[in-house]
Amino acid sequence: MGKPLRIGMVGAGAISGAYLDTLEKLDDVRLTVVTDLDPGRAAAVAGRVPGARATGTLTELVAAPDVDAVLDLTVPAAHAEVALTALAAGKHVYGEKPLATTRADADRVLAAAAASGLRVGCAPDTVLGSGTQTARAAVDAGLIGTPVAATAFMTTPGHERWHPGPEFYYRPGGGPLLDMGPYYVSALVHLLGPVIEVTGAASRPRAEREIGSGPRAGERFAVEVDTHVTGVLRHASGALTTLVMSFDVQATRLPHIEVHGTAGSLSVPDPNQFDGPVELHRSGGGWERLPVSAGTSGAGRGLGLADLARALAEGRPHRASAELARHVLDVMLTLLDAARQGLALPVASACVRPEPMLP
Known part of the structure; x- marks a missing residue:
């Protein structure tokens, strides 16, 4: 299906390990950049993935030329802000649940995605x-x-x-x-x-x-x-x-x-x-x-992100969608x-x- 979707991970907390366990097994996606409020955690996560690196800020991550999509693993209160920042930089987004904490913020994310022609996906993918x-x-x-x-x-x-x-x-x-x-x-x-x-x-x-x-x-x-x-x-x-x-x-x-x-x-x-x-x-x-x-049997967190990557390549809707x-x-x-x-x-x-x- 061509080159894998290059992923920038925002948030290197406990849930990131579950995503890494899945992403490293998939050909559709490849983790390239990680950032976290704790630089040490970002470096530790990046160190698990050959070729990945840690960066200091969200702004640096979304500006990176080797990031096609942002994986948002931050706390719920930050989900809308991270998604809007990524979309403004021309990046697709897949985030942990919920999409946002208010209807207004969720609508802002959907509007930004529609205006930019970019994809937004959201857990759960279980x-x-x-x-x-x-x-x-x-x-x-x-x-x-x-x-x-x-x-x-x-x-x-x-x-x-x-x-x-x-x-x-x-x-x-x-x-x-x-x-x-x-x-x-x-x-x-x-x-x-x-x-x-x-x-x-x-x-x-x-x-x-x-x-x-x-x-x-x-x-x-x-x-x-x-x-x-x-x-x-x-x-x-x-x-x-x-x-x-x-x-x-x-x-x-x-x-x-x-x-x-x-x-x-x-x-x-x-x-x-x-x-x-x-x-x-x-x-x-x-x-x-x-x-x-x-x-998908034996799947793990990140299946929805992989489906988004395949959907992009196949020109179809992804299942763990922002609309859902x-x-x-x-x-x-x-x-x-x-x-x-x-x-x-x-x-x-x-x-x-x-x-x-x-x-």
């Missing part, structure tokens, strides 16, 4: 793995009949138990929905299509939390966002999804995602993982495990608005259901 995609293939093949409803659950006691600096999970822009919701809502759009209306409720049972690990263990901090969010999503297809995202559940046996139709039910694996068992319960039968039939990420962000923010107002609210945005990922 939904391109064999788990979600095999489930989607089963839905599309009519194995459960007409989809009627789905359930989606992400419940934990809270990230402060294991994270040594968890405050950002409990500040504006955080919370269980905005933190983990992108995986679940993206999977639901792949399975059932875009969302047109939401209603919900939310609560904040504790005003403070305690750090449970690391050098600051025992310190308490304020909780500034709702930590248990539940809602109903009405898809354009007519299906209804019941969604629960919580940092207040001590233990659970709830499934990650189930999809129910007129002829059967489907058990879908964790959308935060690429692979996992997909099980089908046909009407009048029992549970059976489906063979992998779609998606904008819609997912809008669904989540509208759900929080609905919870605060006690109303059912329309979702103003729309997106095209991405093309399936073939094996």
Whole structure:
């Protein structure tokens, strides 16, 4: 397919290792430049990749002639700024979720991409793995009949138990929905299509939390966002999804995602993982495990970036698109608005259901 897409990585934190593990195995992309607020971290990451180098600033990185696309692994609050800087310099962008923290910033990114003719992609790309995609293939093949409803659950006691600096999970822009919701809502759009209306409720049972690990263990901090969010999503297809995202559940046996139709039910694996068992319960039968039939098996973070590179070469849309990420962000923010107002609210945005990922 020609020369690989040359990547400049912005942000060399913990998640960068997962991306490096994938990128070094791919012929479609090649890491060339790395920058981070901590020069030592940037140098360490660049040192893992033959031919890559560290640079001091984002401005230097986007000006580099051997950077075609920027991989943004910074904190969510910086995503829009990094994307706009890269687009202004003529570079494609692929970033970690979310696309931005506000609708206005997300719209600025989409407008800049459209004006420049450049591509913007956004995680999660886990939904391109064999788990979600095999489930989607089963839905599309009519194995459960007409989809009627789905359930989606992400419940934990809270990230402060294991994270040594968890405050950002409990500040504006955080919370269980905005933190983990992108995986679940993206999977639901792949399975059932875009969302047109939401209603919900939310609560904040504790005003403070305690750090449970690391050098600051025992310190308490304020909780500034709702930590248990539940809602109903009405898809354009007519299906209804019941969604629960919580940092207040001590233990659970709830499934990650189930999809129910007129002829059967489907058990879908964790959308935060690429692979996992997909099980089908046909009407009048029992549970059976489906063979992998779609998606990329054994994939890792960066699959969406590789798909963007291939899409550029093939002249087709990429699957982990900014339009999908904008819609997912809008669904989540509208759900929080609905919870605060006690109303059912329309979702103003729309997106095209991405093309399936073939094996």
